[in-house]
Amino acid sequence: MIKRESRNELRKVRHRRIRKKVVGTPERPRLSVYRSLRYIYAQIIDDTRGHTLVAASSLEPEIRSGLTSTKDIEAARRVGEVIARRALEKGITRVVFDRGGYPYHGRIQALAEAAREAGLEF
Template identity: 65%
Template sequence: MIKKEDRRKLRLMRHKRIRKKIFGTPERPRLSVFRSEKHIYAQIIDDTKGITLAAASTTEKALREKLQKTWNIEAAKEVGKLIAERALAKGIKEVVFDRGGFKYHGRVKALADAAREAGLKF
């Protein structure tokens, strides 16, 4: 059985390996996803300037009031829709998806699919 600390180290190693290949530009910024046990976070980042252009998470009061639980697939879908709306409002239509070392499965996949359905291309 892999200990929690070891799983975290393995995820961080995967994240570093992925980040070597993925880079957000002003034309096509990076959609970064972080998943904790109780929440999910998404940011759209321009890596050339080091600026976060848009962000959404289940920690926001408006989303917490709307959702029953902040750690399930439905919550991830809501965050995906919200990040896509905020990106489109700023004129961002295409992004590079950064899964942050997490498997493209479950909540991460739900967030990505919801963002695509809401109009983001990646």
């Protein structure tokens, strides 16, 4: 009998492989993205201390207001803008992008491009 792994298990394998190379430092923290079926989450993390420096998600009322859905590309774009603004307020300008094992298109790409346009470098 052949054991088939779910898409999420395969994503986790890809994420572990990416995390071997992508590490957040105090000078250049890691922008980590997680995507659920209903929301999208982003965090900027300093891996040397294990601290989350900035976070944003489409679950927050500030981001949800004016959106028709919390799970589409527009919501991801808004999360990218908010995370970039909060990072710049804390003095974070450069990050390393961790796509979390997800393909770089759709919501992940929209979040990354919005964060770049708002002033983050990666």
